[in-house]
Structures are given as C-alpha cells and as structure tokens.
Amino acid sequence: MAFEVRVGCFGVDILQGRTGVAYDWWSTTCMDICQAASKNYAYSWIACPQDEANHIRQCLCTDDQPSSRWLESDSACPYPYVVVDYLGPPAEWEWYYCFDFLSQGPANPFPVSSLPQCLSACAAYPNAYFLWEDREDHYTCACYQRGPPFTDYDCGVGKAMHYYHTPSPTDSAAVRRKQRAAEEAQKEMSRDFEICPAGFRACRVPEENQISYECIDTSSELESCGGCLFGEINASSQVVNTPSEVQGEGCTSLPGVLEHGVACHAGRCIAFACSDGYTLLEDTCVPVGNTGD
Template identity: 30%
Template sequence: MVFRISGLSLPLVGLLAFLTVVSAYSETYVGCSSIGAALAGDQVTATSIAGCNAACAAAGYTYAYFANPDSNSNYCGCFSEGPASGGNRDPESGFTDCGNDQSTVYALATDYNFIQCYSSPSSDDTTSQITNDACWDHCKTYTNALFQYASNHFNCICSNVAISSDGSAETCSRSAYFAYSHTPFSSPSLADRRRRRLERMKREQLVMNRFCPSGLEACKVPGSEDSFECIDTSSELESCGGCLYGSYTNATASAGIDCSILTGAALGGTTCSAGRCEISACQDGFKLVEGRCH
C-alpha cells in the first residue's frame, strides 16, 4: 500500500540537525514497566534494547520500551513521553534487570546519565513533580537529580553531593530513588537557554515522526527532492524491506529490494512478506530451489 505526499519538504539543515541530535542524546535507563506498556506504543522492529532505542530515536521518539517475553516475540514501543508515576515495576533480578516478563524503559533525549538506585539520599532541594522529565529540568543547575516513583507524582531530589558517597545503593524498586548525574549549568539563564535548545531538538525529532502514519516509512521519490512516499516496506513489492531509493528521514537505513525484477522470477510470481521477497513461480528454463530461481 502506497500513499504519495508531494510538496512537503524539510530543510536540509533541519534534517542534518535531526540526524546529529539523535546520536548526541544519551540513552538513560528509567525503570521497568509492563509488557502491555510496550504494546501500547507505536511499534517498530527491534530484537534488543539497544536496537529498540536506536529505532525509536530514529523515528523521532524520546522514550523506548523493549520487551522479549520469549525467544519468538520481541516488542518495541516508542513514546514521546516518559512512564507514568505509578507505572514502575520492580526488576526481576539484580539492580536493574527487568527480565523477560516486563518492559525495559529508556529515555532517549536527555543529557542525564543513570548512576544507580539509592535509599535515603541527601537533598539540597526536594520537590514533587508530575513527570521524571520535570524533575530533570528542575534540577538543571545541580550535579545530580534523583526521582522516586509515587502513586500520582514523582518525588524529586536535587543534590550536589557525590552520589557514590551518598545513601545506600539498592535495587531499583518502587520505593527507591533513581539517581542521575550531568554537567550542571552555572546560572539559570544558561540552563534556560539549554532547556529551550533541547525542546527545539525534541520538536525537530517529532516533526520527523509526523511525516507518515504509524507502520509506514517515508521513502524518497527519484527525481524529486521535495517529495516522498509513505510505504509499508513489510509488504510493498517494489520496495521490500526498506526504501528502494533511500529513506527520507533516516540516511543510514537499509535500502529495499524490488521483488518484481528478481532474476528468473516469473511475472506475478513474487510477493513481499514481512520485509522479504518470496518467489512462488519461475520463468521457463529456471527452477525454484530454496526460494530462488536457478
């Protein structure tokens, strides 16, 4: 299925900025959630946490949920907002291992780095915030930001005390404080300018995600720099497994295949299924062997 949307363009500078921003952002652990939470997001194909993070960031999202309940199932849900205050679950093992029966949640658009979870940390500033992002923003002039999931809010602590010497490290459970560090800004004005820059970058990311409906990819149209097609590359015969002429939003995406011109394949004897060409009939003089015409 193909939708053609002509006349819509993103300035080259904006596109390059988007590609740079994705690689500059830090991937930061924010906890465990349910498998259902991952399924509620826009789904992309991924087989690992790192792959899910990369796919969601490339699609313009700021949060990624990955779950693999068994060897045959992987779920990667992309979101533009972080988890709800009451949505955290205890890890299955270790300090942060969410295991196979839960989703692992990462933030993709913050300069904060996850350190560890702690109990009873010191505080220079304690507040209640609606989201974890709001806590990070509130603590922008401090070295550390720590938040605790509560029933309908986040308990937020800002601190300049070295996290390694403060409090007791513990499993990242519902009652723990998730501790993060970053390079603080020396004045609120600098922090505000940086916050506005991050918000602008996030908006640029989200613009990329609005090009095509969920499940379709924006593909370049040959001969027209200002046009693209929204294609389901999982089933499109002439652009199977990716964009034949390149992705409009992801310069590093793998190119697709035109299944209709496979060597030896009969006219109408090919289909695209799950992003792979499948041959059902060959031309005279060719024989179908292990899915290929020889």
Template identity: 30%
Template sequence: MLFSPSLNVLTLASLIASPIVIAARLPSNQFSPRSSFELSADICAYIDVEIAVDVNLGLIDLDVNVDVKACLCLNTLVDFCAQKAAAQGLTTTQHTKLLTSLKNMIQRPGGAGKMCTYPSTPGCSQSCSASNVCGFTCPVGYKPSTDQYNNPTCVCSSSDYWSCNGQCIPNGQLCPSQAPTSPKARANEKRRQAHPTRPWCPRGKSACGIYENGGDAWECVDTTSDLESCGGCTIPLRASSIPGVDCSQIPHISDVACVLGECRVFKCRRGFVVGKNGTECVADQSSRHDQQASFLDVTSMHFKS
C-alpha cells in the first residue's frame, strides 16, 4: 500500500501544530489525610478539575490530563501528589507541575482555599470533605464544639466528664500528673533537670527569645503557626538559627495568619490588595486609575466652563 507524501507531511504538521491530549483518569476517591497532627491552622479546598501536565517529545507536545477530585489541604498536598504521580507514572517534572498547580489553586488570593483552624486536643485529625473543607474529627470520648471565642475545640461527649491530659475523666476525679513514661521522654526529663537553664521544648516547638529586661528569657513557640515568630524565632537564641517573620508587621495588612511557617495575607487595608504571592499588600492600581480618571474629568469640565 502506497502513501501520499503530501498526506504524510500534512499529518506530521498537524501533530506538531496541535498538542495531543492523553486523558488519564485516576481513581477519584477522597484522599485520606494524615490520621493525627499537631497543627493549629491550614488552608484547604475541594478541588474538582483536570490538570494538564505537558510532555515535550521534541516535535510533538503531549498533554497528560490528571483528574483531581479530592478535598486537599496544604499540609497533605505533598503526600497526595506523590500518590498521584506514582499511580500515573509521572516524571519528576510532571510531578512538580501537578504540585505547583494544586498549590496555587488552594493558596492564591481569591482562590478556592479556605483558612482553617483546628483544636489542640491530642489525637484530633483533619477531616476535609466537599461539604466541610475545615472539618476535623475528635478523639474517642470527645465531640466537636467551639469555645467562647468561636474557635473550634473538642470537648468531652458527656457533661459528667472533663478533659485531663487528652483524656475524659469523671467529674470530681483528680487529674494525674503527666509524668514521662517512655525511655526517650525520661531521658529528656533528666537532661532538663541536669541543665535547668538550657531551653528545652516539646516536639513541634522551638525555644525562642522574648523581650525582657535582663537575663536570657525564652519561651516554647510553634513556629509553623505563631503570628509573631512565623517560620522561625523572631528573636533567635542561637546565631545559626533561621530568623522568623513577625506577620503582624507586614505593611497595610488587615487580616493575616501564619500557615505552615509562612505568612498568609487574607485582607488588606483600603487602597491596597493582596499581592499575587499572598504574602504582602500592594497598592490597588485600579483605584488609582479611577482617581486619576475622575481628576481628569473634573479638570476638563473646569476648562469647558
């Protein structure tokens, strides 16, 4: 069978001009986040979209569509993308593009992401879903509730019990001391007793300096969520420590939070808008143009009169 040379050239040219789309749908079951966490805040969103991660084969560009239908949080996004990449057989470049695209969808200003806060109750877990992206599950014996400031919390399911060291015990029963039981915990306690002036903090927190007259005062801070020591200590105790950022000092902010060690701006003062990176407030150029236009209109009316 003979092929027309002109047809072959035309077919190849059309392939080069138009990217080929390979739809590769993966299971759209809800992604299961980590069972428990020491997390006070996160940004979550329900994502239902197909993301194209292109592959360059020289003369031909192939677009591989990854179907994403899941409730995702920044805290669990890396694990989710790793599972998708493994199931699809994505290259490192495609994996990175998928991660970047989803991250931008969740955390960009005005995007699908929602700021979520969680209880500090041990054993609490994220429970992100399409109906409630900020959902959480309390440990056995507890139920979801809110405190006097409308912050989410876990309280004992029965009014006959009260919370003690992460457990619900009957009212009137004394709360036992939380003495270390594991060998590692006992070893850490011995170090604290041997060096009482040396900063020791529980796992997940860092020893940061505080402003105080005289002495080397310090406190234990969760630098992944602390507003004034975000990403590190604002007053490091060691010269080699990575300094943190005081999110409250970002110019022109109105609403800001520290999420996973990074300042996230959600609202700015009048005349300013949230920047593209979501970490600063920039001048609202549209309002400036409107003011200039109004000034020009008034000026032209003045000359006409």
C-alpha cells in the first residue's frame, strides 16, 4: 500500500478536462494505482452520485502539483470535489486537518515552493504547517515542536494544513548546521522587530535549543495560562523569565478537571466539569468531602 499525505480538497476544474480511470475503492486505492505508475500525486473523485453507491471512484495519476486556484475549504471533500494526495512524503508524515495561524499570531513561517519542500525542511520537528497564502500559488511553511492548540476542520486558503510525525534521532552535521542557521536568522530578525504582536508573549519551547519559542496569548492558552511555563524570550533571544519566576499553569493538568472541562480566561484557569471524586467549588475541582461545608 502506498504511503501518502493529504494535499487538499479541490474543485473539479483542477482536472482541466482530464479524465481518470475507474476503480472500486473497496479493493484498491488511487494511491496504490499511482504508486504503481510512479507518479507523485493521486487525484481521486466521485464522477456521479450513483458511483458512490457502487463504491466507484475515478483516479488520475500525475506529477502536476495542484494549484491553490481551485482549493476548497471542506476537509471532508464530498462529491463532486477532488481529493489530492502526495505519494511518498519524507519521514512518514501524516495529515491532521488545519490550523488558523492568522488568528493566533505569527509562526515564523518561511516561503516554500511545494508541500514536499516544507515537509523535508521540518524533518527534525514533530509538527509542520503548510499554509496556502492566496490563490496565486504562494506557500509558506512553519516547523514546530508543539501541535496546534485547536484543530480547524474548515481548511482552505489562509489556513495551515497540519502535518505530524515522529522525528528520527540524528547527529547529522547538516541538521545541526541548519538549526544553527535558523537560530542566527531568528536572532537577526529579533534585533529589528518585536518577537510577538501585542497581546502575545514569546514563550520558550522546552527543548535543547534554548531560544526556540512560540507566540502565545497567556490570557487564554490552556497549557500556559497566566504565564510562560518554561520561561519567556525577549527581543535579544535571551530568557528573561525562568520557569520559577512565572505564575502560569497548565489548566488540563490540574487535579480533578476533565480533559474538556476547563478553560483559561483572563490568565486564570476556570474549571466547569470535574472527574469522579471531585466537585466544583468556585471554578476549581476539589476532592469530595473537602469543600469546607
């Protein structure tokens, strides 16, 4: 079976008059067909509603990178849209819906010419974000240690496709050189620009690289509510607040709260649902029998 990642969902005009071969999706996949044909992209779609009832889809194998001109926002990609997958991604990446970077502050993106280039550049990181900038085939990429704080199922132009994998440990000198170059570039940018926009803080990512950070709104971020848990980075790429000096907390790690039973509001964890053995008291989960009544 071919290994692949989703590129996106596209309108039928992306076919530009080309036709595919019919296949029964219960017995094979378009990715398997295109892998056998040694092609890079698999275009799959349902030609008519009757075909869906009979498990019949159309498959077009090509080396043509899809254009953002025809990108659609529906991640379910129903009839009559075309699903496009990229075959043989480096480092066994997998796709998991989208994330709206534009509403969350900058993500230190860099320009790329294709999804494969983005995934290759992010090989040393567990998360990669491929952003369709516009309808003119401009793309950017961002590599991150952490996954997105929430998932957006409404993908499309202006949204970043989220990909994840388990990076392989490596002592490669080339990887180290790339990391050092990225650190120096980040330092250079910091001399002329503020790291994060108003309302966001540059929170350090806990890893060997001491100056890696993410722009976080600590007034509403569940895992860094009220402050940066692992220290904060200033415009000179220095840690200005160490973990022992901040008052932030991870709301989902608080005793007794359910996974989806807590929120961060105004820099404070607000619980609204507790697990068995705990009860809610003034926005906090406390052990039953310890309410002070």
